[in-house]
Amino acid sequence: MTARGIREGQNTEAPEAGDSGAGEAEYFDAEDLDVEEVLALANDGRGPTRDGSGAVPAPSGHGHRHRATPWPEARTAAARAARAGAARRAPVSVTLADALGLVLAAPLTALTDLPSFDTSAMDGWAVAGPGPWRIRDEGVLAGSAAPAPLADGEAVRIATGARIPPDTTAVLRSEHGRTDETGRLHPTRGMSHGQDIRPRGQECRSGDQLLPAAAVVTPAVLGLASAAGYDTLAAVPRPRVEVLVLGDELLTEGRPHDGLIRDALGPMLPPWLRALGAEVLAVRALGDDADALHRAVTTSTADLIVSTGGTASGPVDHVHPILRRVGAELLVDGVKVRPGHPMLLARIKDGQHLVGLPGNPLAAVSALLTLAEPLLRTLAGRPARVRYALPVREAVHGHPYDTRLVPVVLRGDRAVPLHYNGPAMLRGIAVADALAVVPPGGAGAGQETELLDLPWATAGMAACFT
Numbered sequence: 001m002t003a004r005g006i007r008e009g010q011n012t013e014a015p016e017a018g019d020s021g022a023g024e025a026e027y028f029d030a031e032d033l034d035v036e037e038v039l040a041l042a043n044d045g046r047g048p049t050r051d052g053s054g055a056v057p058a059p060s061g062h063g064h065r066h067r068a069t070p071w072p073e074a075r076t077a078a079a080r081a082a083r084a085g086a087a088r089r090a091p092v093s094v095t096l097a098d099a100l101g102l103v104l105a106a107p108l109t110a111l112t113d114l115p116s117f118d119t120s121a122m123d124g125w126a127v128a129g130p131g132p133w134r135i136r137d138e139g140v141l142a143g144s145a146a147p148a149p150l151a152d153g154e155a156v157r158i159a160t161g162a163r164i165p166p167d168t169t170a171v172l173r174s175e176h177g178r179t180d181e182t183g184r185l186h187p188t189r190g191m192s193h194g195q196d197i198r199p200r201g202q203e204c205r206s207g208d209q210l211l212p213a214a215a216v217v218t219p220a221v222l223g224l225a226s227a228a229g230y231d232t233l234a235a236v237p238r239p240r241v242e243v244l245v246l247g248d249e250l251l252t253e254g255r256p257h258d259g260l261i262r263d264a265l266g267p268m269l270p271p272w273l274r275a276l277g278a279e280v281l282a283v284r285a286l287g288d289d290a291d292a293l294h295r296a297v298t299t300s301t302a303d304l305i306v307s308t309g310g311t312a313s314g315p316v317d318h319v320h321p322i323l324r325r326v327g328a329e330l331l332v333d334g335v336k337v338r339p340g341h342p343m344l345l346a347r348i349k350d351g352q353h354l355v356g357l358p359g360n361p362l363a364a365v366s367a368l369l370t371l372a373e374p375l376l377r378t379l380a381g382r383p384a385r386v387r388y389a390l391p392v393r394e395a396v397h398g399h400p401y402d403t404r405l406v407p408v409v410l411r412g413d414r415a416v417p418l419h420y421n422g423p424a425m426l427r428g429i430a431v432a433d434a435l436a437v438v439p440p441g442g443a444g445a446g447q448e449t450e451l452l453d454l455p456w457a458t459a460g461m462a463a464c465f466t
């Protein structure tokens with residue numbers, strides 16, 4: 001990867017969680033440090049060093065070992081998990097109005113010549129032979145039916161885009177002609193044969209391939225498809241997603257009170273998921289009710305269930321027990337990334353996965369981009385993300401063994417790390433352009449660091465929330 005780098009997915013495949021080998025190398029102590037702890041260590045001089053050899057105290061309390069997948073491999077595993085399902089998804093026929101952001105399931109071939117008839121490139125006169133010309137009474141406008149042929153020495157008023165009358169030799173622009181006292185038209189500068197006539201088929205012939213399959217439908221593609229005669233497009237369907245918000249402590253309105261807090265994820269995830277190419281079927285607030293979660297998981301028809309909260313091992317953290325109860329296969333159970341390390345990916349059944357986002361809101365963002373994004377991209381048939389890196393303007397502390405995702409703003413050719421990047425905080429990400437992928441051990445000032453763009457930072461609000 002370079003400053004404007006390579007496409008993801010060209011790397012060799014990493015082992016999935018559960019494979020033996022590096023993908024599940026056991027690690028223990030440092031995973032129990034959260035970001036705040038690591039920063040505290042760094043600040044008091046005991047911090048982790050770039051090579052990960054810094055002093056790390058023994059984990060407080062429980063020294064459990066945990067199987068967690070390295071961050072890059074978690075992303076690969078999520079993309080791979082979706083591949084079989086992606087291959088089985090039948091194309092859908094979508095009106096142009098609904099096709100923005102989808103991926104073409106078949107090449108776009110022209111249904112017509114473009115232009116489909118010889119057409120005037122300018123407002124002026126269609127003329128036949130050398131001037132001066134006698135001007136016909138009735139002009140030719142864009143959209144008018146076949147005009148009568150011109151005789152030599154004859155001219156007719158013509159508008160841009162109008163059909164060229166048969167036997168026309170050129171179009172004279174209005175600013176390049178004058179009429180004499182007898183009403184005859186003279187050119188005021190030299191003109192060439194065929195000037196300002198767009199010949200039929202200049203851009204394409206009927207049947208020409210305009211775009212390959214797998215092209216993303218942008219506004220420009222909609223325009224091209226419409227010009228080429230399409231009313232509908234064959235496209236890869238949007239992956240259908242259901243969001244399950246867990247937690248009895250969550251309020252959906254008013255101010256936090258009495259230990260209750262506002263749900264930050266219910267409002268944040270649907271538009272973000274849409275920006276990632278998904279159709280959001282429903283957002284269900286389930287509280288901390290294991291049976292409700294079981295029911296929601298077993299009755300869902302979504303391609304992807306995204307749950308929030310309940311991924312850890314507290315008394316009401318129901319995600320793992322329910323996955324066991326429904327016989328799901330855990331593909332990723334924890335990722336070596338901060339924040340968000342309890343995130344998980346499970347295969348519920350053929351063609352259906354669940355991504356468990358941790359409840360802390362920035363941890364949920366981290367999991368969304370680590371697991372949901374590659375999975376949805378693959379299901380939607382979208383091209384691999386173009387990876388790129390920029391130098392960080394100042395040093396960023398790292399976790400000793402895990403990747404960190406840190407909100408940054410882009411200033412010129414530098415990424416500037418933002419404060420308020422704790423797992424429970426959204427204040428940093430709310431003003432960020434991207435997340436910097438800080439390798440274990442941290443990044444020194446000026447070190448090139450991979451960036452994950454936030455969809456609205458590159459595409460603009462309107463373009464990405466459709």
Ligand SMILES: Nc1nc2c(c(=O)[nH]1)N[C@H]1C(S)=C(S)[C@@H](COP(=O)(O)OP(=O)(O)OC[C@H]3O[C@@H](n4cnc5c(N)ncnc54)[C@H](O)[C@@H]3O)O[C@H]1N2
Nearest residue numbers: 247262263264265266309310311312317342358359360363
């Ligand atoms: N003993 C351990 N405890 C915890 C660990 C650990 O390794 N060992 N990991 C911590 C980390 S890291 C995270 S992240 C959380 C993950 O917890 P859960 O996914 O089980 O999430 P909850 O416990 O339900 O919530 C955590 C936190 O986030 C708040 N929350 C939840 N949902 C929302 C929402 N929709 N909007 C706003 N805030 C939300 C919730 O109130 C909690 O404060 O576990 C740690 N514990």
Ligand code: MOO
Nearest residue numbers: 339340341363423
């Ligand atoms: O600290 Mo937890 O890393 O996911 O928020």
